Amino acid sequence: MAEQVIEIRDLHKAFGSHEVLKGIDFTASKGEVVCIIGSSGSGKSTLLRCINLLENPDKGEIRYHGKDILTDETVNMPQYHAKVGMVFQQFNLFGNMNVLENCMTGQMKVLGRSREESMENAMKYLRKVGMEAYVGAKPRQLSGGPKQRVAIARTLAMDPEVILFDEPTSALDPEMVGEVLAVMQNLAQEGMTMLVVTHEMGFARAVASKVVFMDQGVIAEEGTPDEVLGSPKHERLQSFLRSML
Amino acid sequence: MPTTFFGWVGFLLEQYGGLFLSGTGMTLLIALTGTIFGFAIGLLVAIVRTIEIPRGMGLFKRALRKIAHMLIAVYIQIFRGTPMIVQAMVIYYGSMQYLGIDMERTVAAILIISINTGAYMAEIIRGGIISVDKGQFEAAHAIGMTHWQTMTTVVLPQAIRNILPSVGNELIVNIKDSSVLNVISVSELFFQAKSAAGTYYKYFEVFFIIAVIYLILTVTVSRILRFVEKKMDGPDNYVICGSQSDSRSEIIVSKEQEKEVDRQWQSK
Numbered sequence: 026m027a028e029q030v031i032e033i034r035d036l037h038k039a040f041g042s043h044e045v046l047k048g049i050d051f052t053a054s055k056g057e058v059v060c061i062i063g064s065s066g067s068g069k070s071t072l073l074r075c076i077n078l079l080e081n082p083d084k085g086e087i088r089y090h091g092k093d094i095l096t097d098e099t100v101n102m103p104q105y106h107a108k109v110g111m112v113f114q115q116f117n118l119f120g121n122m123n124v125l126e127n128c129m130t131g132q133m134k135v136l137g138r139s140r141e142e143s144m145e146n147a148m149k150y151l152r153k154v155g156m157e158a159y160v161g162a163k164p165r166q167l168s169g170g171p172k173q174r175v176a177i178a179r180t181l182a183m184d185p186e187v188i189l190f191d192e193p194t195s196a197l198d199p200e201m202v203g204e205v206l207a208v209m210q211n212l213a214q215e216g217m218t219m220l221v222v223t224h225e226m227g228f229a230r231a232v233a234s235k236v237v238f239m240d241q242g243v244i245a246e247e248g249t250p251d252e253v254l255g256s257p258k259h260e261r262l263q264s265f266l267r268s269m270l
Numbered sequence: 271m272p273t274t275f276f277g278w279v280g281f282l283l284e285q286y287g288g289l290f291l292s293g294t295g296m297t298l299l300i301a302l303t304g305t306i307f308g309f310a311i312g313l314l315v316a317i318v319r320t321i322e323i324p325r326g327m328g329l330f331k332r333a334l335r336k337i338a339h340m341l342i343a344v345y346i347q348i349f350r351g352t353p354m355i356v357q358a359m360v361i362y363y364g365s366m367q368y369l370g371i372d373m374e375r376t377v378a379a380i381l382i383i384s385i386n387t388g389a390y391m392a393e394i395i396r397g398g399i400i401s402v403d404k405g406q407f408e409a410a411h412a413i414g415m416t417h418w419q420t421m422t423t424v425v426l427p428q429a430i431r432n433i434l435p436s437v438g439n440e441l442i443v444n445i446k447d448s449s450v451l452n453v454i455s456v457s458e459l460f461f462q463a464k465s466a467a468g469t470y471y472k473y474f475e476v477f478f479i480i481a482v483i484y485l486i487l488t489v490t491v492s493r494i495l496r497f498v499e500k501k502m503d504g505p506d507n508y509v510i511c512g513s514q515s516d517s518r519s520e521i522i523v524s525k526e527q528e529k530e531v532d533r534q535w536q537s538k
Contacts, residue, residue, distance in 0.1 A: 111409075119410070120402070135415060
């Protein structure tokens with residue numbers, strides 16, 4: 026069995042009196058692509074945001090290579106953030122920097138890399154996502170698809186071990202969804218461990234090694250794409266999949 | 271003695287030109303340094319106010335933060351809520367009578383404008399920070415940057431760009447409103463004008479000249495600020511490096527062309 030990278034035990038999170046996560050247990054092994062599906066409000070994004078500590082969970086464990094990042098003092102937070110990258114629905118590129126600087130600043134500030142090394146690394150990943158020609162462009166000069174590709178390059182430039190994708194194509198024009206999914210598929214084939222919150226069932230079917238269906242703060246069903254998408258057992262999953270058609 | 275209006279203007283300029291010039295210099299000095307210090311005060315206050323409570327922050331630190339927030343609120347309320355002319359009197363004469371500090375008038379003037387401007391700047395800068403969308407904070411935290419790194423490299427550069435028009439406004443207001451500091455006898459433009467006008471009882475002529483000087487100052491400053499804004503925004507177009515036929519070539523594209531290039535990339 027492959028090494029477990031992320032392991033979550035009994036994770037709880039509430040916003041005020043509204044309980045969003047009601048005890049999540051789940052693991053992701055090295056090289057796995059886990060697609061998390063479910064209707065809005067089911068807690069998918071909150072789960073990802075908890076793993077990245079953009080939200081503080083109320084209870085439970087988030088283990089990264091066996092160490093609980095919520096309690097273990099030996100975990101270096103900036104390093105953890107670098108190792109567990111995140112790609113957002115709204116891209117969130119730094120507006121005051123051009124494409125190249127967006128991909129360099131984290132390397133220099135967080136990883137302490139030199140300017141030259143950061144630039145070389147940034148260019149490597151910008152080439153990978155097909156954005157190397159746009160190094161001088163500011164985010165506001167790009168449209169959605171290119172922006173998201175730059176955001177992926179920015180995350181890759183930190184040399185992460187896991188990437189969390191929070192609905193990476195939901196804010197895109199339909200014509201640009203394909204190019205971003207292609208980049209992601211490419212990453213998956215290279216063995217990147219990925220947790221993807223998505224509504225792209227085609228992507229989940231083709232790329233995921235595991236599909237997780239969340240409903241009302243719990244994992245209602247999980248398994249291979251064939252099991253979960255092909256022969257759903259849970260009634261809510263069946264109706265969810267019907268509504269996606 | 272001159273007999274016409276313009277005769278008087280010429281005469282007064284000849285007589286008091288040097289005085290007006292030194293007054294202009296003083297006004298500019300007070301307004302500029304006051305705005306810069308005020309900006310620094312505002313920046314500090316705004317950063318303190320945006321610090322979020324990290325996990326497991328101690329009770330003592332929480333209390334400290336609470337007290338800091340209260341002091342800031344009181345400061346802003348008082349200095350936005352009273353006229354600067356009154357603040358000048360209270361600070362200058364108060365410190366002289368009760369603290370025994372006889373401030374150099376110029377220093378007092380700069381101090382008063384700085385504190386006053388700081389109260390406004392604090393709100394302006396807070397607005398600027400809020401104007402940077404929250405996603406960028408999150409993205410910066412998500413790649414491991416600290417609050418300080420996020421602020422200095424991502425948020426403040428954009429916040430400051432966004433508030434530049436308001437900051438410019440403050441500078442222009444300060445150029446004009448520093449005139450109220452004549453009540454503590456700072457030798458700024460208005461004060462100099464008063465003494466010049468009194469000699470020949472030519473109030474209209476002198477203050478006509480002064481009005482023109484103020485106008486020249488404010489128009490010049492707003493032009494300079496507009497230029498700085500444009501500079502900060504950078505060009506609307508950008509350069510694409512390396513075409514497929516020649517990697518050394520550079521292509522300049524605008525937003526519309528960029529969409530076209532993007533479509534081509536997709537179809538590959």
